[in-house]
Amino acid sequence: MKEQLKKQIITFLNLRDLKPEDIKDDEPLFGEGLGLDSIDSLELIVLLQREYGISIKDPKEGRKVLVDVNTMADYIEKNRTK
Amino acid sequence: MFYIHQAYCISPQQTFINAGWNVLHESSDNQLKVIEPAYENIPRNLLRRMGRSVRTGVGAAFPILNETKDIDGIIIGTATAGKEDSFFFLKQVMEYEEGLLTPANFVQSTGNAIASQIGILSHNTSYNITHVHEGLAFENAMLDVALLLQENSENHYLLGGADELSDYDFNLNKLAGCYKEGITSNKNLYESDTPGTIAGEGAVMFLANNVQENAIAKIDIIKTLFTTNVEEIQQAIKTLLAQYSIDIFISGENGDNRHTRFYAACEEALKDDTAIIRFKHLCGEYPTASAFATFLACDILQKQNIPDAVIKKSASEKQLKNILLYNNYQGKQHSFVLVSGV
Amino acid sequence: MSRIFITGIGIITAIGNNANENRASLINGVCGINTKTKYPSKYSGVLPFGEIALTNTELMDKLSIHNKGITRTTLLAIHAIEEAISDAQLSVGEISGYDTAFISATTVGGMSKTEDLYHDVMATREPSPYITSYDVSASTIFIQEHYCIKGYSNTINTACSSSANAVMLGARMMKGGMAERAIVGGVDCLSKMTINGFNALQILSDEVCRPFDKNRKGLNLGEGAAFLVLEKEENCTHKKIYAEVKGYGNANDAYHASSTSDNGDGPYFSMQAALRTAQLNASEIDFINAHGTATENNDLTESRAMMRLFNDVPLLMSSKANVGHTLGAAGAVNAIYSALSLANEEIYAGLNFNDPAEDTGLTPNLHYKKKALKHVMANAFGFGGNCTSLILSRI
Numbered sequence: 001m002k003e004q005l006k007k008q009i010i011t012f013l014n015l016r017d018l019k020p021e022d023i024k025d026d027e028p029l030f031g032e033g034l035g036l037d038s039i040d041s042l043e044l045i046v047l048l049q050r051e052y053g054i055s056i057k058d059p060k061e062g063r064k065v066l067v068d069v070n071t072m073a074d075y076i077e078k079n080r081t082k
Numbered sequence: 083m084f085y086i087h088q089a090y091c092i093s094p095q096q097t098f099i100n101a102g103w104n105v106l107h108e109s110s111d112n113q114l115k116v117i118e119p120a121y122e123n124i125p126r127n128l129l130r131r132m133g134r135s136v137r138t139g140v141g142a143a144f145p146i147l148n149e150t151k152d153i154d155g156i157i158i159g160t161a162t163a164g165k166e167d168s169f170f171f172l173k174q175v176m177e178y179e180e181g182l183l184t185p186a187n188f189v190q191s192t193g194n195a196i197a198s199q200i201g202i203l204s205h206n207t208s209y210n211i212t213h214v215h216e217g218l219a220f221e222n223a224m225l226d227v228a229l230l231l232q233e234n235s236e237n238h239y240l241l242g243g244a245d246e247l248s249d250y251d252f253n254l255n256k257l258a259g260c261y262k263e264g265i266t267s268n269k270n271l272y273e274s275d276t277p278g279t280i281a282g283e284g285a286v287m288f289l290a291n292n293v294q295e296n297a298i299a300k301i302d303i304i305k306t307l308f309t310t311n312v313e314e315i316q317q318a319i320k321t322l323l324a325q326y327s328i329d330i331f332i333s334g335e336n337g338d339n340r341h342t343r344f345y346a347a348c349e350e351a352l353k354d355d356t357a358i359i360r361f362k363h364l365c366g367e368y369p370t371a372s373a374f375a376t377f378l379a380c381d382i383l384q385k386q387n388i389p390d391a392v393i394k395k396s397a398s399e400k401q402l403k404n405i406l407l408y409n410n411y412q413g414k415q416h417s418f419v420l421v422s423g424v
Numbered sequence: 425m426s427r428i429f430i431t432g433i434g435i436i437t438a439i440g441n442n443a444n445e446n447r448a449s450l451i452n453g454v455c456g457i458n459t460k461t462k463y464p465s466k467y468s469g470v471l472p473f474g475e476i477a478l479t480n481t482e483l484m485d486k487l488s489i490h491n492k493g494i495t496r497t498t499l500l501a502i503h504a505i506e507e508a509i510s511d512a513q514l515s516v517g518e519i520s521g522y523d524t525a526f527i528s529a530t531t532v533g534g535m536s537k538t539e540d541l542y543h544d545v546m547a548t549r550e551p552s553p554y555i556t557s558y559d560v561s562a563s564t565i566f567i568q569e570h571y572c573i574k575g576y577s578n579t580i581n582t583a584c585s586s587s588a589n590a591v592m593l594g595a596r597m598m599k600g601g602m603a604e605r606a607i608v609g610g611v612d613c614l615s616k617m618t619i620n621g622f623n624a625l626q627i628l629s630d631e632v633c634r635p636f637d638k639n640r641k642g643l644n645l646g647e648g649a650a651f652l653v654l655e656k657e658e659n660c661t662h663k664k665i666y667a668e669v670k671g672y673g674n675a676n677d678a679y680h681a682s683s684t685s686d687n688g689d690g691p692y693f694s695m696q697a698a699l700r701t702a703q704l705n706a707s708e709i710d711f712i713n714a715h716g717t718a719t720e721n722n723d724l725t726e727s728r729a730m731m732r733l734f735n736d737v738p739l740l741m742s743s744k745a746n747v748g749h750t751l752g753a754a755g756a757v758n759a760i761y762s763a764l765s766l767a768n769e770e771i772y773a774g775l776n777f778n779d780p781a782e783d784t785g786l787t788p789n790l791h792y793k794k795k796a797l798k799h800v801m802a803n804a805f806g807f808g809g810n811c812t813s814l815i816l817s818r819i
Contacts, residue, residue, distance in 0.1 A: 012184070014130040035127055039682065042626060043184045050182070131681075156676070161561065168535060168617065169545060175620045176542045180466040188621035189682045189807065192531060193560060193581030198808025201676040207693050210676035210810055211589060215579040216561040222578045226593070229600045250545050254558065257544060257551045308568055308577060414565070 002073050009069075012047045013040055025069045033068070041066055048072075053081035083228040083304065084290045085297035085424065088146050091377040092116050092138040093284040095364045099145070101381050103389030106364070109268040112261050113247060114282040114366035123148075124203070131190055132199065135163040135246035138285035139196035140203060146240060146289050147204045153289075154237035155209035155230055158197040158244065159223035161216045161369035162283075166248035167191040196244055196285075217411020219243065220370040221419070224304050227290050235292050243373025244285035247366070252281055260367070260412070262337070271337040271363040272394075279336035282366015286373035288380075294424055299380045302326075302404075303420035310414055316347045322406065322418060328356050329402050330388065332375050334409030336362040341413040348408050357388060357397035364391070372409045372417055379405040379421040428595045429819065430666040432512025432653030433760045434504035434609075437747040438474035438646050442507050447764050450746065450772040451792050457632045457644045457748050463614040467623065472632050474646025474748025475614060476500065489570070493553035495534040496647075498563040501611040502570065504649035508607065512653035512663070516572075518605065525576040525603035526568065527594050528651075529586030529610030530752040533560035536615035563611065576603060581752070583806030584715070585674075586610050587650065588755025588814055592672035594654050604659065609651030612752040618645055625682060633718035635742035636727065636788055638779040643717040646748020650756035652763070666763040670799065670817040671704065673697025677809030683721045688729030690811035691715075691803065695733050698801065698813035706734045709815070710797040711771055711789075713758040715805045716742020717749050722805065727784035738801075739789040741774035755804030755812060762800040762816045769796045 006020035013036065027033040030041070045062045048054040054076065056062045065075045091097040094114035095107055107117070116138055121129055123144045129137065139158065147153065168191035174183045192198075194212035201210050209230070213222040220243030227241045255261060262278040271280060294300075303322065307314060322328075331352055335345045349358060365374040382388055386402055403423045410416040435442065438456025439449035449456070461468035461475045483499040484490050487506070509519060518524060534557035535541055541558055543549040556562060564579040576597065580589050587610025594606030612618075622628045622645060629642035654669060675697055677690025684690060699706060715726055730737045743761055750757055765771055774788030802814045 014186075015126070016130060017126060037127070037680070039186050039189060039625075042624065043186055046182050046184045046624075161559065169541075171621060172535070172538060172542060172617055175538065175616050180616065180620055183620055183624040185621065185624035185682075188617075188624060191617075191621070192583040192807050194583060194806070194808045194810055195681075197582075198676070198681060198810065201678045201809060202680070205678050207676050207678050207689060209674050210582075210808075211593075211674065212580065212582050213578060214560050214581045215564065215577065216559060218578070219561075225576070225602070229596055229602060232600050233596070253545045253547065254555055257547075258555045306576065308574060 002069055005069060005073055008047055008051055012043055023069060028068055029066055052076050054079045083301045084231045085293055086288045086290055086299045086301065086380055087297055088149065088289040089298060089377050089380045090142045090145050091284065091286045091374060092119065092142045093365050093374055094282060103391045106269065106391055109280050112265060112280045113252065114268055114280060115247060116283055128199065131186055133164065133166050133190060133246060135160060135244050135285065136195050136199050139242060139244040140199050142285040142287040143200050143240060143242060146287055150238060150289055152238060153206055153240050154234065155239045156197050156200050156206060157211050157223045157226050157239055158242045159213045159219035159370050160193060160196055160244050161214055161219050162245040162251055164191045164193050164195045166246065166250050169250040216369050217415035218306050218417060220373045221304055221306050221417045224301060228304065231292050238289060238291045240287060241290045242287040243370035245283050245368040245370045247281050247283035247368065255281065268363040272335060274337065275339050277338055277340050279338045279367040282368045282371065284365050284374050286377045297424045299383045300422045300424050301419065302422050303418065305418040307416040308414060309416065312343050312347050315344050315416060316351065318418060319348050319351045323351055326404055326420060328404050328406045329400065330357045330359060330405040332379060332405060332407040333358060333360050334362060334371065334375065335360050336367045341410060344410055355397050358395040359388060359392040360394050361392055369411055372407060372419065375407045375409060376419060376421060379407060383423040425599045426656035426658060428598055428654050428669040429657055429660050430652050430669065430763050431655045431660060431663045432508040433666060433763060434507030434511060435650040435757065435760050436476055436500055436503050437648040437750065437757060438476055439746050441478065450761065453773050453775055453792065455632060455746055455775055465616050465619050467619055471628055471630055472644045473614060474644060476647050493557045495557050495563065496536060496613040497530055497533055497611055498566050500613055500649035501528065501563055501567060504609065504651045505567065505607065508651040508653050514653060520572045520574050522575045523604040525594055525597050525606040526573045527578045527580065527590040527606060527608045528564040529580040529590040530560050530563060530612055531581055531583055531586060532612050532615045532618060534558040534562050535617055536613050538616040582810040583808055584751055584754050585804040585806035585810045585812040586752045586755065588804035588812035589674060591652060591756060591759050591814055592674060592812060595669045595672060598654060598656060604656060606654040607651060608654060609756040610752040611649035612750055613647040614645060618751060627719045629718065632776055633745055634776045635716035635718040635745050635774060636723050636781065636786055637777050638781045640718040640720065640723060642719050643744065644748040646750045648747060648750035648753040648757055650753050650760050652756065652759060665819050667766040667816040668819050671698040671702025671815035673701060674812045677811060679809055682807050684725040684805065688725035690809050691726050691729035691805055692732050694811035694813040695729065695801065698815045702815040704799060709738050709799050709801050711765060711800045712738055712740040713762050713800065713802040714740050714742045715803040716744050718744060724784065727786050731784065737786060739771060741772055741788045745775035758802035758804060759814055759816065762802045765800055766797055766816055766818045769794055771795050
């Protein structure tokens, strides 16, 4: 599932020169690591809704979930409706 | 008005770093698309969000940003920057029925996306403006630079004209009857006596200031008109020709027979020994195509040579000093630009 | 160099169809933002908007313009331009003169015709009458043809600072000898594009916005058109004059496409540049019509910038709580409200404010009062970090 999630992250955020194997499971998504920004966090919230049926209303809540691939995957496992 | 010191152009031809005019890249389906360089200087996280006009605009600006310490303003003319992003966002709006949407395309959809990204990448906090008046967007950018240099004579400005050929624009312009009915190659653009032209795109960036020494060229006159009346164009060119002796006339002729009368009127007014050259078979038709023509003029002045690929009517060997560019967009927005050697 | 005077104003917003109505609403603290929106969006009736009451049909009838393919953007612009040129008593010859500059601004243009645009591009229906109306320059070109404008014409799009830049450019062109007079301003109407765009960024408030308030939740979109006639002092004998365009400054924040740097560098530099061209000290500014969109980011960074620049931040307000954020028109709306303040010696109340933000502690002016002002600053800050400040002065 993490492999699929990484592919989805790459497509959604248009990280065109990256492959799933370039993203480590515990690599920070924001700040260091992938260096994503506030627009990306909004995009990832949409990804969670569209692909997994998970709704996150508050972007600040979202940042707690969107730390790295591991935290995202855990959250998806617990909350997915698709 | 002002001097040009550097000029870079990303276009459908070999024009970026070492312009070569010998090979004519051919159009496809009535479209001429740019040859994009590898954008080594643009951070991946910014590059992924950039539409083509932003990438090419930034790409053409980079050599100038690298070579010039102080840029006191970024002045861009564009009619299409951000439009493709606008449409991608609009598609989401329609397809998801105004539901939960991703914002990245919306953020990049403003017309000032090029000027803004150049500012961000170069940490430039000075004057930053985007002129979007369609076929006069680049001319208005030039006039702004001329005014800025009048106000601040020691300054240096990044001046640019950039447009992208998106499916969005192509489809709309096609519906509006802008393009040839059947497929026309750029190699035969001027031969058919039919309405319509072919679509193009490009990004051109210049460094402009008041310094004559080592300048590539001087922009002497920028004149814009809004008319459908050929007599006004005739009058305008006669006035210019009475003041200046022109060595080369660059014509914005684009194969559209609805507008040939304007170009014919200009050519009639020229002296016999004036060379006539055309450029839209190289770059296609788009709102800021006059920026490509200005780049071409600078190249000719620097090399003192007119490429065979652009010649409509040659002239005898002589020093090439004054080049008059006349262009119109859809037969309504007209401009004359005088580019001179220094 | 000539002094530049404002001799005509024209404005239509959610709080009035002309300058007098707008001024009366400002005096009475009227808020034009509500959920009774007619624009066909899923969010009409849900989120508050500052919609102009006149429908397109009413505008067309009022202006006697029934061209197929005409957009609300163009209709609103012409409505305001008619008022401005009549107010300035410009002759037909002056409007068409080669020495008159016309500079308009818009961010959406004809793209408010969302469905028509979608179907035209995707070729899923017969072509609509709007094919040549979508571009941001389309309304400017229509207006050029409508008024036979032969002089310099331009359209500016720098997001929310667009029309402030139009005012600035008009004044600069006149001072630089490129125009004798200028008709400058901007327009934007509600569109699914901007409604959904700002909603996707999660910066639309579900209540009427609270500029500078501790509990502000975001902006409300509004629509508006605002145009000014600028003339040189020597051409203004026997003319009514609202104010002088004394200073202007544009700067780039150079930080991020959609948010302003923490310390408000762009706003700080644009305000500083305006003071420089006006040859004024910060302490001489009596009032600020802030950009004040009521987003967390804008009001915080604009406040910080003002606190950096001014030892004592002057009285200020944001009209965004009256009319909403009118995007391309916002800069010119602020300029006109500043001109009205100066000409009538009064200041207007900022609405919907309860508590100052903890980190900056600024409180807008909360009461209408008569007050003679010398210099008023008007701010407009846009996506892409484009920041513009104007200074208008009493003559």
